[in-house]
Amino acid sequence: MSSTTALIVTGRKHARRPAGYRRSIGVLGDIALGALMVVALFPILWFTYTSFRHESDIISNPTSFIPAGFTMENFVATWNDTGFPKLLWNSLITSGLTVIVSLTFATFAAYALSRAKFRGRGVVQITYLAVRIVPGTLLMFPLYMLIQQAGILDTHVALAITYTTFTLPAAVWFMKGFFDAIPPDLENAARVDGCTRLGAMFRIVLPLVRPGLAASGILIAIEAWNDILFALLLTSSDASRTWPVGLRLLIGEFQLPWGQLAAATVLSILPVVIAFAIAGRAMISGLTAGGLKD
Amino acid sequence: MNDVVMTATSPPLSRLKRRLTSNGSNAWAWFLLIPSLLLVAGIIVYPLIMGVSLSLHTVVLNRPDLGRPFVGLDNYIAMFRDPVMGTALRNTVVYVVVGVVLQFIVGLIAAALLNRKRRHIWVARTVVMLPWFLPPIAAAYMFAFMIDPRYGVLTKLLGAIGIDIGGQGILADPQLALWGAMAVELWRSYPFFALFLLAGLQGIPGDLAEASSLDGANGWQHFRFIVWPLLRPIVFISTILEAIRLAASPVMILLLTNGGPGDSTQVLSLYAFQQAYQRFDFGYASAISVALLVMVVGFAIVYVRANSAREK
Numbered sequence: 001m002s003s004t005t006a007l008i009v010t011g012r013k014h015a016r017r018p019a020g021y022r023r024s025i026g027v028l029g030d031i032a033l034g035a036l037m038v039v040a041l042f043p044i045l046w047f048t049y050t051s052f053r054h055e056s057d058i059i060s061n062p063t064s065f066i067p068a069g070f071t072m073e074n075f076v077a078t079w080n081d082t083g084f085p086k087l088l089w090n091s092l093i094t095s096g097l098t099v100i101v102s103l104t105f106a107t108f109a110a111y112a113l114s115r116a117k118f119r120g121r122g123v124v125q126i127t128y129l130a131v132r133i134v135p136g137t138l139l140m141f142p143l144y145m146l147i148q149q150a151g152i153l154d155t156h157v158a159l160a161i162t163y164t165t166f167t168l169p170a171a172v173w174f175m176k177g178f179f180d181a182i183p184p185d186l187e188n189a190a191r192v193d194g195c196t197r198l199g200a201m202f203r204i205v206l207p208l209v210r211p212g213l214a215a216s217g218i219l220i221a222i223e224a225w226n227d228i229l230f231a232l233l234l235t236s237s238d239a240s241r242t243w244p245v246g247l248r249l250l251i252g253e254f255q256l257p258w259g260q261l262a263a264a265t266v267l268s269i270l271p272v273v274i275a276f277a278i279a280g281r282a283m284i285s286g287l288t289a290g291g292l293k294d
Numbered sequence: 295m296n297d298v299v300m301t302a303t304s305p306p307l308s309r310l311k312r313r314l315t316s317n318g319s320n321a322w323a324w325f326l327l328i329p330s331l332l333l334v335a336g337i338i339v340y341p342l343i344m345g346v347s348l349s350l351h352t353v354v355l356n357r358p359d360l361g362r363p364f365v366g367l368d369n370y371i372a373m374f375r376d377p378v379m380g381t382a383l384r385n386t387v388v389y390v391v392v393g394v395v396l397q398f399i400v401g402l403i404a405a406a407l408l409n410r411k412r413r414h415i416w417v418a419r420t421v422v423m424l425p426w427f428l429p430p431i432a433a434a435y436m437f438a439f440m441i442d443p444r445y446g447v448l449t450k451l452l453g454a455i456g457i458d459i460g461g462q463g464i465l466a467d468p469q470l471a472l473w474g475a476m477a478v479e480l481w482r483s484y485p486f487f488a489l490f491l492l493a494g495l496q497g498i499p500g501d502l503a504e505a506s507s508l509d510g511a512n513g514w515q516h517f518r519f520i521v522w523p524l525l526r527p528i529v530f531i532s533t534i535l536e537a538i539r540l541a542a543s544p545v546m547i548l549l550l551t552n553g554g555p556g557d558s559t560q561v562l563s564l565y566a567f568q569q570a571y572q573r574f575d576f577g578y579a580s581a582i583s584v585a586l587l588v589m590v591v592g593f594a595i596v597y598v599r600a601n602s603a604r605e606k
Contacts, residue, residue: 026410033407037421039481043436044428046447050439062445105333108326116323124327131338132535133590135542137566138583141576142344143337165337168330197322226429229545233571244431248549258439269432276427280420283427287489 044269051075051262058258074263083238084264087246090156091225091268094242097160098167098224099217105164106171106216111201113172114179115187128169136166136229144233154236162234163224170223171216174286178212179205215282218275225272243268349581355574369581379582382560385472386586389479389547389561390540394533396480401487408488409495419492426485433482434549438465441474465551468558475550475559479540487532494528495521530601534594541590562586 049067050058057068078084113125143162144153152158186208187200195203206213228244235241241249247264250256256264276283349369351362373379408419425433440448443463452459464474498521506516544564547553553560553568562582569579 029407029410030412032403033418033422036404036407037418040421040425043433043440043481044424046440047432047436058445062442063447063450105330109330112323112326116320118320118323124331127331127334131334133538133594134338134342135563135583135586135590137542137544137563138345138580138587139338139341140567141348141570141580141583142341144570145344145576146341161333162337165333168334172330198326222427226427226431228429228431228549229543229567244429247431247435258445261435262439265432265435269428272427272429273424276420276424280423280427281416284419284423284489 044273047262048266050258051266053259055257055259074257074259075267078260078263078267082250082260082264083246084243084250084267086238087241087243088268090238090240091242091244093156094159094163094240095221095224097156098163099220101160102164102167102171102220103213103217106168106175107206107213109168110172110175111179111205114176115184128172131165131169140230140233147234153234154240156240158234159231159240159242160224162230163220163227167220167223170287171220174216174219175209175212177286178209182208211282212286215279215286218279219283219287222272222275345580346584348576349584351577353575353577353580355576357574365577369578370585372578373581373585378557378560378565379562381557382562382565385559386541386561386563389472389476390537393476393479393483393540394537396476397484397536398487398529398533400480400484402491404484404488405491405495408492423485423489425482426489428482430482430545431549433478434546437474437478437481438550441465466555468555471551471555472547472559475547478550479546482546483536483540486536490528490532491525494525498524530597534597537593537597538590541586541593562589 051074052070052072053067054069054071054073057064061068109128113121147153147158147162150158182205187195187204190200190204191197225242226244227242228248231242231245232248235245238246243264247261247268250264251261350364350366352360352365352368353362354360404422408415408422412418437448440446441459441464443449443459443461443466446463449459449463459470464470502520503516506520511519542563544561544567547559547561547564548567551559553564563586566579566582566586569575569582
């Protein structure tokens with residue numbers, strides 16, 4: 001907004017309402033927004049704080065904001081005495097596989113849906129969305145038996161294929177938004193120069209949607225990283241067990257102390273928080289199909 | 295066939311354009327679509343059919359001696375005799391309806407606050423949206439710790455203003471446990487609405503606010519008669535998506551109470567999951583899930599009808 005229009009607008013507002021009224025509304029809004037941010041961050045910060053405290057301190061002064069010294073002992077114990085590193089590794093492999101497969105399929109599908117006008121396009125688009133309506137609990141049991149028959153129960157691949165299906169619809173939607181934003185004239189020019197359809201896609205369009213690919217990749221990775229429900233059913237040993245399942249079992253098995261539980265949680269949400277800090281803005285814009293400006 | 299007719303009747307210029315943009319054939323598009331469609335068919339459509347079929351059989355995985363006889367609607371009839379089903383159905387309705395309403399209200403307020411022109415508004419947007427991207431299990435244990443009767447910082451804070459949740463704690467109290475789970479769900483999931491509604495608000499031109507202000511509308515009237523009608527499509531889509539998710543996903547309740555104490559926080563999706571995961575009764579679990587799917591689809595149809603009727 002340029003300064004002149006700003007002047008005119010505020011001038012009008014002045015005529016209707018006292019300046020102080022609008023300013024105090026603005027301040028109230030800032031306070032409310034600050035409160036929302038505190039509510040969002042406090043549980044995360046409190047658990048992080050707990051993870052650096054001595055267990056004895058947590059037990060004797062649980063709600064004290066002033067710690068009796070900080071320690072790394074919870075992290076060391078979690079890392080060395082439990083199978084947690086292996087669990088994080090499993091989650092990493094599974095999420096990585098999911099990103100590769102899901103992003104490839106989603107990019108292909110989204111490009112086709114963005115550029116081709118063909119019969120049945122609407123049906124295809126609805127098919128992807130309909131996936132979201134079927135309760136996971138209904139698919140889970142046949143899927144378990146299917147994966148058992150295929151002999152890939154308790155493997156990274158079985159989980160990754162499952163997650164691919166569930167992340168695909170959002171990823172297709174997401175990538176289609178990015179493709180729609182690129183003018184087709186670019187590819188048309190390349191194709192006049194003798195490029196094939198797919199050649200134009202790979203050489204011209206994909207490099208342009210790199211930020212979109214990154215944001216979709218992170219979104220897919222986070223969804224695969226966070227899931228516990230499918231992992232509970234489809235994993236049965238440390239061969240493929242992901243961290244949320246492992247953490248839940250650790251708590252049951254060892255009566256995990258709060259400090260260690262907090263340390264394990266902090267370790268596992270760290271990648272999510274970092275990824276979100278870097279790509280959060282692009283992810284939020286992408287999820288709302290480029291609707292967000294400024 | 296269609297192509298030939300189109301080409302014959304199209305003027306030369308648009309024919310040229312068609313050649314350039316579609317190459318006269320969409321084979322390449324199907325080539326790109328088929329891998330993901332096959333995957334969706336393999337992992338969604340086939341299991342969906344299998345799931346319905348399972349619900350009509352006795353399938354108890356740890357009892358191979360029973361075989362897998364076809365039992366017709368026996369699993370469905372068993373649901374009506376199962377006393378837990380009543381509780382689970384009631385809790386599901388409460389969890390979905392109250393959950394969607396609360397999340398929507400908080401999400402709308404957040405969207406309005408995040409839609410203002412402020413420096414560094416993107417920092418606020420990112421922070422407010424963060425919980426939605428966190429693992430449910432992290433949210434569950436953070437809150438379990440904060441509302442722990444002995445060690446909880448929230449327990450103490452609430453105690454300081456006269457609300458006593460000490461003793462057994464919220465999650466062990468049959469009267470309160472479901473509300474506790476709902477509160478954690480609210481914390482993690484309202485950003486979903488904030489995200490959608492913020493996108494909707496951004497699509498509304500700023501001039502409209504000025505115009506209605508000039509016409510003498512106050513803030514509420516502006517919201518009610520200008521903003522709300524424009525937001526309605528987004529309100530519709532986001533509420534239906536979240537209602538379906540809350541009905542179908544047992545994760546937060548599984549992690550916080552696992553349906554307990556007793557069966558006081560049991561919901562349909564969790565009950566189905568437990569039947570399979572703890573009792574290996576895939577037949578009964580599938581029957582409950584099919585019933586849930588029928589309810590979800592039924593709700594969606596009624597909701598879509600009601601919405602389109604209002605638009606006319």
